[in-house]
Amino acid sequence: MPTPAQTMLSRGFTALSRVHAGTWEFGSAEFPAIAGALRPDDPRLSGASDRWIELQVATDEMPATYPRQGDVLEHAGATYTVIRCDDDPIRLVTTILVSA
Numbered sequence: 713m714p715t716p717a718q719t720m721l722s723r724g725f726t727a728l729s730r731v732h733a734g735t736w737e738f739g740s741a742e743f744p745a746i747a748g749a750l751r752p753d754d755p756r757l758s759g760a761s762d763r764w765i766e767l768q769v770a771t772d773e774m775p776a777t778y779p780r781q782g783d784v785l786e787h788a789g790a791t792y793t794v795i796r797c798d799d800d801p802i803r804l805v806t807t808i809l810v811s812a
Contacts, residue, residue, distance in 0.1 A: 725770055725805055726770060736769075736785050739786070741776070743773045745808070746768045750765070758786050765812060766808075769806045770807065775800055781794055794810055796808055
């Protein structure tokens with residue numbers, strides 16, 4: 713059973729997702745995700761030579777099989793390679809890092 717704070721976070725993220733999320737594809741599965749470019753000084757970019765994007769996805773909207781490092785996602789006709797994906801189903805929001 714979620715705590716009141718978790719319930720409010722879930723509701724807020726769902727409302728934000730309705731306005732800002734785009735549709736991403738992983739194999740035959742589609743899911744809504746909010747995308748944001750990482751700042752050049754983000755420590756997760758250390759040593760990266762390409763552009764990274766952080767996707768925020770409501771965990772209950774994730775495909776049954778989570779994408780893993782090296783998998784390919786598609787969005788608006790472009791392909792992106794998964795760098796890292798949180799795979800903790802207890803979290804309300806899952807983060808996926810992809811390279812463009």
